[in-house]
Structure formats: C-alpha cells, structure tokens
Amino acid sequence: xxxxxxxxxxxxxxxxxxxxxxxxxxxxxxxxxxxxxxxxxxxxxxxxxxxxxxxxxxxxxxxxxxxxxxxxxxxxxxxxxxxxxxxxxxxxxxxxxxxxxxxxxxxxxxxxxxxxxxxxxxxxxxxxxxxxxxxxxxxxxxxxxxxxxxxxxxxxxxxxxxxxxxxxxxxxxxxxxxxxxxxxxxxxxxxxxxxxxxxxxxxxxxxxxxxxxxxxxxxxxxxxxxxxxxxxxxxxxxxxxxxxxxxxxxxxxxxxxxxxxxxxxxxxxxxxxxxxxxxxxxxxxxxxxxxxxxxxxxx
Amino acid sequence: xxxxxxxxxxxxxxxxxxxxxxxxxxxxxxxxxxxxxxxxxxxxxxxxxxxxxxxxxxxxxxxxxxxxxxxxxxxxxxxxxxxxxxxxxxxxxxxxxxxxxxxxxxxxxxxxxxxxxxxxxxxxxxxxxxxxxxxxxxxxxxxxxxxxxxxxxxxxxxxxxxxxxxxxxxxxxxxxxxxxxxxxxxxxxxxxxxxxxxxxxxxxxxxxxxxxxxxxxxxxxxxxxxxxxxxxxxxxxxxxxxxxxxxxxxxxxxxxxxxxxxxxxxxxxxxxxxxxxxxxxxxx
Numbered sequence: 001x002x003x004x005x006x007x008x009x010x011x012x013x014x015x016x017x018x019x020x021x022x023x024x025x026x027x028x029x030x031x032x033x034x035x036x037x038x039x040x041x042x043x044x045x046x047x048x049x050x051x052x053x054x055x056x057x058x059x060x061x062x063x064x065x066x067x068x069x070x071x072x073x074x075x076x077x078x079x080x081x082x083x084x085x086x087x088x089x090x091x092x093x094x095x096x097x098x099x100x101x102x103x104x105x106x107x108x109x110x111x112x113x114x115x116x117x118x119x120x121x122x123x124x125x126x127x128x129x130x131x132x133x134x135x136x137x138x139x140x141x142x143x144x145x146x147x148x149x150x151x152x153x154x155x156x157x158x159x160x161x162x163x164x165x166x167x168x169x170x171x172x173x174x175x176x177x178x179x180x181x182x183x184x185x186x187x188x189x190x191x192x193x194x195x196x197x198x199x200x201x202x203x204x205x206x207x208x209x210x211x212x213x214x215x216x217x218x219x220x221x222x223x224x225x226x227x228x229x230x231x232x233x234x235x236x237x238x239x240x241x242x243x244x245x246x247x248x249x250x251x252x253x254x255x256x257x258x259x260x261x262x263x264x265x266x267x268x269x270x271x272x273x274x275x276x277x278x279x280x281x282x283x284x285x286x287x288x289x290x291x292x293x294x295x296x297x298x299x
Numbered sequence: 300x301x302x303x304x305x306x307x308x309x310x311x312x313x314x315x316x317x318x319x320x321x322x323x324x325x326x327x328x329x330x331x332x333x334x335x336x337x338x339x340x341x342x343x344x345x346x347x348x349x350x351x352x353x354x355x356x357x358x359x360x361x362x363x364x365x366x367x368x369x370x371x372x373x374x375x376x377x378x379x380x381x382x383x384x385x386x387x388x389x390x391x392x393x394x395x396x397x398x399x400x401x402x403x404x405x406x407x408x409x410x411x412x413x414x415x416x417x418x419x420x421x422x423x424x425x426x427x428x429x430x431x432x433x434x435x436x437x438x439x440x441x442x443x444x445x446x447x448x449x450x451x452x453x454x455x456x457x458x459x460x461x462x463x464x465x466x467x468x469x470x471x472x473x474x475x476x477x478x479x480x481x482x483x484x485x486x487x488x489x490x491x492x493x494x495x496x497x498x499x500x501x502x503x504x505x506x507x508x509x510x511x512x513x514x515x516x517x518x519x520x521x522x523x524x525x526x527x528x529x530x531x532x533x534x535x536x537x538x539x540x541x542x543x544x545x546x547x548x549x550x551x552x553x554x555x556x557x558x559x560x561x562x563x564x565x566x567x568x569x570x571x572x573x574x575x576x577x578x579x580x581x582x583x
Contacts, residue, residue: 030460121521
C-alpha cells in the first residue's frame, strides 16, 4: 500500500481513524450535540410562553442556585443518598464476600441467589418494594402488626419514603459490591493469612490488619464508580415516590426532569442538569484524589 | 507494620470463639440463610403476588387460591405485548450495534500509542462522568429535530452512544490481555491490518465479548430514563409501561406483578444459565 494518499494521512493513521470512526460519530451525534444543545438551552427562556427562546444569560442558573428546593432539599438528599447507599452496600457487600469466601456445600446456589438483584430492573425492584411497603396490604406492615407494632404509612412521609428508596438501592447494589470484593479476596496471596494463623491472630485482627489493607485498592475503585453512579439515580425514586411527598425525596436527576418535563421549562431543567454535571465531575475528581491518597498511605 | 501488630497483640476471645464448634457452624448457616432470604424474598413475593387471583391479592399471606389467569390478562393488553416485543428488539439490536462499534474502538485504544488514541481516551474518560440526565433532556429535542423521536432508531442510537465510553474502556482491557505478536506474525505473512484484526485478535477476544454482550442486553432491557424520555405512544417500552401502571392503575397489584414477572423472565434465564459469563463480565 502507498504510505501517503488520502488527506495526507499514512496507512496506519487511516486504519486508526477507521477503527474509531463509528464510535466517534455516535458519540458526537447523540452525546456531544445534545450536551451542547442543553448548554445552549440553559441560557435561554426555553418554555411554553416564549416561542422566541430569548437569550437570558445566567438567570436560569441564578434561579436554580437560589431555589430553596434545590439547595435545601435536592442537594442534601442527593449527597445523603450517595453516602448512605454506598456505605451500606459496601459494608453489607464486604460481609457477604467474606461469607462466600469460605467453602461450604451449596455455595453456587447462594451465589446464584445473590446474583439475582443484579439482573432485576430497578423499576421492577421499585415495584416490589412499593408493594411490600404498601400501607394497607404490604407484607411489612402485616408483619409489624403481627408483632404488635402500629402499621406505618411508609410512602407518605419523607423519612420513611427515603428509607424505602435507600433500601431498594442497597438491595440492588450490594451484590455488585459482594462479587467484586469476593474476586478481590480470592486474588489475595495466602502467605500473610498463613503467618497470622501460625501466630494465632484472632479472626477480627486478621481481618482488620491484613484483609482490609490488602483489599483497599479494590474497595476504592468500587466506591468511586458507585458514588458517581448513585448521583444520577432516577428510576427507583421515580417509581417508588415520584419525588413525593411534595418533592421531599427528590434527587438531582428527578429535579432536572421535573423542571423540564412537568413544569415544561426546558431552560431551567437544562441549567439544573449542567450544574449537576459540574458538581459531579468536580466531586469525582476530589474523591479520586482523596481515595488515591488513602491507598498510598496504606501501602 | 500491620502484620507485626497482628502478631504482637495477644489473642482475645471473640464472639465466635465463645461459641462451641457446633454453635459456630449454626451461626454461619444462619448468616447464609439470612443473606439468601434478604435477596430472594422480594422476588419470591412478587412471583407469589402475580399468581394470586384479583380478589385475593390484598391478602397474599393468607389463603391458597392460585391462578395463572393474570399472565393471560396482561398479555391480552396490546400495549404490554407490543412493549415486550419492542424491548426485546431494542435490547438485541442495541447489543449488536454497541459491541460492533466499541470492539474496534477498544482495539484501537489497546494497540496504538500517540496523540490520536490519547485524545480519544481522554474524551471517553470525561464523558463517562456526565450524568445521563444532562444529555438525555436535550436528546429529546435532538431526536425530534432528526425526525426519529418515538421510533426504534430514536432509542437505539442513544443507547449505543451510552455504551461507547464504558465499553471502549472494557474492550481495551480485553485486547490488552491478548498478546499482539500473533497479529504481527499474521501481518508479516501477508494479512492486512483489517485481516489481522478480524482473523486473529477478534476470535481471541470472544469470551470477554460474550460476557459483555449479556450484560449489555440486560442493561438495555432494564433501562428506564432513556425509554421514558425518548419514546411515546408509538414505541412503548416495557419498563416505562410498568412504571405507568404503578401510577395509573395503582391498585391492581396482581396485574402489575404479572407484568413485572414477565419482564423478569429473561433476566432470570440469563442469571441461571449464563452465570459464569455474567460474573466474568462484572469483574472486568
């Protein structure tokens, strides 16, 4: 083949570009163009009463950043949710990984059962939880009443609805932590554990001073990935509470969606989405730095 | 030093040591049982509810009337049937297209060095973090402008775009694990670059790609936000139809559960028969 022809690119460069061309095209058309459209819309009065879509500068941003609901409900909810779901599923997942790391009959069956939530659509999980926490007929209240407690109207109060959402997310994601941490546990070298056993270290001390530090890199990766994903949680909140009661359980994604598609103010929704994107990218960078430092220290 | 510390501290009697050896085994079995119950019970309860006739659904825990009528009733609704078919078609096509697009992109990232791969990698890395809602809201207008809103293409192509960043990254990992010397050998023997890629590198990456295909299919089947915003009456999607049920016919739990169980079917089949691949896919 001739080395220089089309657009002055040699054969190797052309091959490289051909390999990524379809991906670049799809990414440009369906991710970069929409992001730019959204950024453009966020500076305009893009709502039903203004067909001109007038350029209004930063006033959508000003609206969102001074919105009481956004500042005092949505942001605390989102970060509280991120923190709670990641820490709960990390602790539970680690416990399950330690259990599954032992040999016992029927292990594959237990593993199949634990794999189950990973295959269940978040919407279905939310429907299950909604039904189980139904205030009149749900099994949770039936059990509570049988035990002599008052039934609780789970989904009509802020904190109990939030708890149900949190529970769904933990149910969905604990298995993911468990499987990844189990893989991490199985790849650890056996020598330190043998040494600890010979020196009669207790199970807790072995875990605290050997297992945990050696597992830390895996934990860090899991936590970073999951934290970023938890920020955009939408489907389970939408199905369980739809942000209610009275927008009390709205998370960031829901806020942007509600502004854009229910209040039909697309400019505001886009501004909220841009603010959210900036927040999570900064937060992800911060988290990555912080956790990286912990890994360094533990080495 | 952590190991030294563990050695130097005297052994204390822990809770588990205090139990007799038999008691320890019982404790372990109870923990395993509790974990299984925690993860299996909601699904079990859903299946049970879907099998109850309408008059008994509010007292699932009482009585022994069971029926499979609910499934027939749900399937006789046109929108559910259509949604099942649409979800299946979209998931399958999205899997084929996303893997087709990202396998070459991942190969490129793995085999070449220089400004082009570096730039592409940086782009992928940044766009992975952008929350979906930030580009799916304007995507509504973009697909409208392109005239593909509420069609297969209008949902399919955004789904392919979602997977590009993450999958290219994972595919790079697959090819990193394959020794490139076989490809060089093939090229010395007269294979073109494309030939070396298709005949040597691609077959070696098949196990990883299979795992990714299963996950991609499930992901698209379960996806909600894109389907909610990018489709309307013409292209009902299963997850959206279910979520609408919750808000519209909120009282008919037996029908809702039956729909959910239908949607769960493929996922269960994949979990049971493709477990090996799913686990491998999750670990990448």
